[in-house]
Amino acid sequence: MSNKSIMIVGVGGQGTLLTSRILGDVAVSLGLDVKVSEVHGMSQRGGSVVTYVKMGEKIYSPIVEKNEADILLCFEQLEALRWIDYAKKDGAVIVNTQMIDPMPVIIGSAKYPENILEKIKENYPNTITVPALEMAKACGSTKAVNVVMIGVLARRTGIDREIWLDAIRKNVKPQFVDMNIKAFNMGYDFEEVR
C-alpha cells in the first residue's frame, strides 16, 4: 500500500483527538508504520483544530502538506473550507453539514461564507456530505458525531470493518461502546442523497 494521508479538521471540543487515535490503532492493526499529529492546549478551547494521520511503509513527517490528503475528514463546514487546499484533487472530502459560528461571525465582524458544500463539490468530485449531528442524535448522543464520521470514512478505505470495530472498542469507555458502534454502523452504511 502506498502512503495514505488523512486530515481531520474541526472545532476544538468536537472529538477529533479520539478520531485520530482510532485511526492510529487501525493502522497499527494493519502492521503499518504510522504517525498521528495532535493538537492540545489553547486551540482546544473552541478554536480551529487539525489532526494529521499518516500511514504506510515508512513515515517521516507527521504533517500532511497541501494537495496531499487522500482523505479530508471535516467535522464542520467552515473548517472544511479553511483546509480544503490540503485535499488531493481526487481525494475523498467528507464533510459533516454542521455549522458552528466562530467568534468573529458571532459578534458580526465577519460573515459565515455561503454555499460551502456546493463550492467544495464543484472542485472535488469525491465529496460526501453527511448530516452527522442528526445521525449522532439518533444514536443517543451528539458527542458521537466523530464516530459517525469514522464510519463514513471507514467504508471508503477498503479496510475490514471488524478492524475498525476493534479499534473503537479499545478507545471508548465500556459504557459507551454500544452507542458508538451504533454510530459507526450508521456512518458506515450511510448513502448520500443526491
Next chain:
Amino acid sequence: MRKLLLGNEAIARGVYEAGARVASAYPGTPSTEITEYIAKYDDIYSEWAPNEKVALEVAIGASVAGARACCAMKHVGLNVAADPLFTASYTGVNGGLVIFVADDPGMHSSQNEQDTRIIAMGAKVPVLEPSDSSECKEFTKKAFEISEEFDTPVIVRLTTRVAHSQGLVELEDRDEVEIKPYVRDPSKYVMMPGMARKRHPLVVERMKKLSEYAENSELNRIEWGDTKIGVITSGISYQYSREAFGDVSYLKLGMVHPLPEKLIREFASRVEKLYVIEELEPFIENCCLRMGIKVTGKELLPVIGEYSAGLIRERILGIREEKLNNIDENIPPRPPVLCPGCPHRGTFYVLKKLKLTVSGDIGCYTLGAVAPLNSVDTTVCMGASIGMAHGMEKARGREAAGKTVAVIGDSTFIHSGITGLIDIVYNKGTSTVIILDNSITGMTGHQDNPATGYTIKGEQTKQVDLKKLCEAVGVERVRICDPYDLEEFEKAVREEVAAKEPSVIIARRPCALLRYVRHGEPLGIDREKCRMCRMCMRLGCPAIVDRGEHLEINTALCVGCELCTRVCRFDAIEKAGVFQ
C-alpha cells in the same frame, strides 16, 4: 511489543524503563502529558509542584540523594527554573538528572517562541533532541546514562510536533537501577564562592569531554545518499527534511549541544551543497559559521514559526504547490474562546462594564483580551499580573490604582502570584487582585494544584486556603464572590478598587468542563420578547448566535449556565424546552 505512543508518553515510558524514581513538574503545553503519563507508573514517585523552579529543585534533591530523577516543563517554564539549572550544572549529579523541556515553535499555546538550546548553552548543560516517539524513549534512557557518566544534568529538548505526535515505540522492561549511596560532599553540593570557583573549571572540562563524546556517539549519525546535497538537521526538522529532499545525505544530530565539530567538518567536506535545517534560532548554523564552513540555512528559512516539508521544498528547492481549486473565499478566523458556561465570562463582563484597566496573566482567562469582552490589557508571564498592577500604581498614582485590577488564576497565583501580592502589601500599594478560582489548572487540560486539595494521583491532601493565605501576608480586605452573581460581583469590585488599601477578591466558580459540574438545560430566545438590544452578545458566549434579523441559542453548545438571562432586560431567554 510495539505500541503507538504520543511523544510525551514515550518520554514517560523512557523514564520508567530507565529506572527513575522521582518526577516533579508544573503543567505547561506542550509538556504536560509527560508527567501525567509518568503518574500512571506506581514505581515512580510523581507530583505537581507549585512551579517549575520547585519542580527542578525537587528533582535535584532526589538526584543528590542518589535516585534517578527528572522534571518536565515548557520552554518558558525553564526561565522560572533557570536559577537552579545554572547552578545544578556546577554541582553535577549523584543519581541521573534529566530535564524535559518542550519548545513551542509557532506558539500554538505560548506567549513567545524562545529556543531552549540557547539557555542550555548558557548553563553549560548538554541537550539531546529526539525526532519521533521512538527516539523520545531511547534518548530519555541515554540522557540518564550521560547524566551519570559525565556528572551533569541533561536537557531533553522537544518541540510541539514531537511532543504531540504519536509514533510506534518498542516497549522494554524497566531497568532496576539501585539508589546510589548518599555521601556528604560540601565541595560538590554547597555552591558558595570558594567551592563554586573550583566547580566551574570542572564544568568547562566536562563540556570538552562531552564534545568528544558527541563525535562518536550513536546519537549523531550520517545517512549517506546523493552527495550533491548534504543536510545537517535535528529533531522534527529531520523528518521534514527527509520528506522534502528525499535520498540526499544527512547528518542527523541527536545531541545538539555540544555539537560534534569534527563530524560536521567531515560531513561538510564530502557533500557539494550544504544546508542546515533547524527551527527557531540558527544554533547549528552559527556553529558551522564559527568553524568557517559555508552553509545555507536562515538566509532562506525563517527564525519564526514551525517548518514543514512544504516550506522547505518551497524555500530551498523552489517547488511551490499549485492551487487545485477555484475557492477564493475570505475565511473568517476561528480563534479559541472561553467555553460556554466558563466562570471567567462573568468576571470579564463586569470588568469591561466598569471600564477598568486589567493587568492579566497566563491561563484560559487570557482569552478575556479578545472581542467582544476586550477586557484584559496586558499579559506577559506567569504571575506578572500582580507585579505589573503594582507598577502601574507606582507610576501613575493612587487614582490609577482605583481604575486597575490584576486578574490571575488559582494555579497561577500559587505558581508566582503570591510573591507579587506580598510586594503590594510590603510596599504600601493599594491594588486590587482578583483571583479567578475555577478550582483547577484549566488551559493545560485539568491538572490538580495545591489549591484543589488533590494530588496528581487523585489522592486527597491539604488544600491551600487562598483566603487565609492572602490574609496571612497582610491583606485585610479579602472576600469571596461568585462571578455569576453579576450584581454582587460588580458591587465587590467597585468597593475594592475604591478602598485605599490592598484587596483581594476570590472569584470562585468551578471550570464548566469539570466532571462534577452539573449543566443546566439549554436555553432559547423568545423572539416575541427579544428587542434585539444584543446585551447578551456582549458576553461573547459561543452559543449565542446573531442571525441578523434575530438572535438564537445553539442548543448543541449551550450548557444552561443562565448568565445570559441575567443580562437580558426583557426576560427573553428561557429554557429551550419552553419553545418546543
